[in-house]
Structures are given as C-alpha cells and as structure tokens.
Amino acid sequence: MTGYFTWTTSPDEVAPSTLLAVVHGVIGQLFFGLVIAMTAFTSNTWRAWGDPKPAPGAKAERLLGAILIVLLVLQLVHGALQRHYSVGLLVHITGAVLVVVFAVMSGLRAWGLYPDIGPLRRTGLILLGLLLLQVILGICALVAAGMTEGISPRPTWDVILTTAHQAVGALVLAAAVALTVLSYRMLEAPSEAASPA
Numbered sequence: 597m598t599g600y601f602t603w604t605t606s607p608d609e610v611a612p613s614t615l616l617a618v619v620h621g622v623i624g625q626l627f628f629g630l631v632i633a634m635t636a637f638t639s640n641t642w643r644a645w646g647d648p649k650p651a652p653g654a655k656a657e658r659l660l661g662a663i664l665i666v667l668l669v670l671q672l673v674h675g676a677l678q679r680h681y682s683v684g685l686l687v688h689i690t691g692a693v694l695v696v697v698f699a700v701m702s703g704l705r706a707w708g709l710y711p712d713i714g715p716l717r718r719t720g721l722i723l724l725g726l727l728l729l730q731v732i733l734g735i736c737a738l739v740a741a742g743m744t745e746g747i748s749p750r751p752t753w754d755v756i757l758t759t760a761h762q763a764v765g766a767l768v769l770a771a772a773v774a775l776t777v778l779s780y781r782m783l784e785a786p787s788e789a790a791s792p793a
Contacts (some may be wrong), residue, residue, distance in 0.1 A: 618676040622658050625672050625766045632770040636777045641654070641715050648784035653709060655785045658703070660758040661776030664698040668769045671695055675765065679758060692734060699727045699772065706775055716775070723771040730768050 636642055647773025651657075674688040740754045 598640070608752065614680045618673075621676045621679075621762070622669075622686050625769060626669065628704050628766055630775045632773045633777050636655075636774050637783075642778075642781055645715075645781055647766040648782055649713060650786060651710070651783040652786060653705065654779065655721045655784035657702070657705060657783060658776060659781060660698060660702045661772060664702050665769070665776060667691060667695045667698055668765070668772055671765065672769070679762070686702050687740075692731075695768075696727065699723055700769065702772065702775060703727065703745065707778075710783075716776055716782055719771060719775045719778060723775055724766065726771055727762060727766045730764045732763065733757065733764055737761045 648654075668713050671688065671691045674684045674691055678685045678688050703720040703724035706716045707724065708720075710716045737758045744750055744754045
C-alpha cells in the first residue's frame with residue numbers, strides 16, 4: 597500500500613507506507629466494530645426482544661462496556677505501532693492488563709448477573725473465551741518477538757502468531773461492542789423506567 601495511485605513500477609515509488617498500514621489496520625478494526633453494532637441493531641434478537649428488563653446494574657454494564665471499548669481501541673493503536681515500528685511495547689502490555697481487568701468484569705457480570713437474558717449471558721461467555729485466547733496469543737507473540745529479534749525476514753510461524761493475535765483482538769473488540777449494544781437494548785436502569793402518568 598503506497599498511499600497514492602501510481603502507474604510506475606519503480607521500487608522507490610511503490611514502496612509500502614508503514615504509516616498507512618498502521619492507519620489502515622486501526623480503521624479497519626473500527627469499521628469491523630461498527631459492522632458488529634449494525635448487525636446487532638438489525639438482528640432478529642434485537643427486534644423480537646420485548647421491553648428491557650429492570651436491572652440495577654444496567655448503568656454499570658454500559659459504563660464498563662464503554663471503558664472496555666475505549667481501552668481496546670487504544671490497544672489497537674499501540675499494537676499497530678508495536679507491530680510496524682517496534683515501539684510502545686510497555687504501553688501495549690500495560691494496556692493489555694487494563695483490558696483484561698475490564699473485559700473480565702464485563703464478561704463475568706453479563707454471564708453471572710443475567711442468567712435469564714440469554715444473549716447477554718452468551719456474549720459475556722464469548723468475550724471471556726476470546727479474551728483467554730487473546731492473552732495466550734499475546735504471550736506467544738511476545739516470546740516469538742524475542743526469539744526472532746534481528747532475523748530478517750521474519751519466520752512464517754512468527755508472522756502467523758502475530759497475525760492471529762491481531763485477528764483475535766478484532767474479535768474481542770467485536771464481542772465488547774456487541775455486549776455493550778445489547779446491554780442498552782435488554783437492560784433498563786431503575787431511573788430509566790417510565791414514570792406513571
């Protein structure tokens with residue numbers, strides 16, 4: 597990806613733009629999250645769901661979800677910078693710890709507090725499962741980066757590991773978006789209840 601249209605085949609002119617790769621990677625995953633939200637809005641589950649269920653923790657679910665999504669977007673940026681420029685590893689690891697904390701809280705709450713709301717419960721479990729896979733892939737990618745430092749070109753297995761880590765990160769973001777959006781549709785905070793006329 598050069599960032600501009602060209603007919604030339606000159607290696608200097610068609611060299612990939614690393615900055616464009618970072619921007620493309622981040623925007624691509626943000627667009628994926630938007631598609632997941634739109635899918636939730638137009639799903640049969642969304643349309644068939646009756647009135648939201650009163651839930652004292654509804655506002656907490658939404659706040660946790662919003663914080664998690666922001667943290668995941670920041671992780672996307674830090675991960676892309678780490679992958680393409682080899683900078684920000686400590687920030688990326690610190691961000692990963694925060695993501696784990698908020699994702700575990702969101703997933704466990706959705707799974708444990710709403711046993712009668714199947715879509716929330718299932719999405720919470722999916723988030724937790726993807727998070728576990730992402731942590732394992734992150735550790736493997738970190739070890740692989742240390743083992744292959746200075747090797748060019750990078751071994752295929754290293755590229756596969758880091759790409760899997762990136763792809764599962766996108767799925768974690770998708771699950772967080774779905775969980776947050778569904779919490780708005782299926783849960784009602786006590787203060788949101790309609791007051792009698």
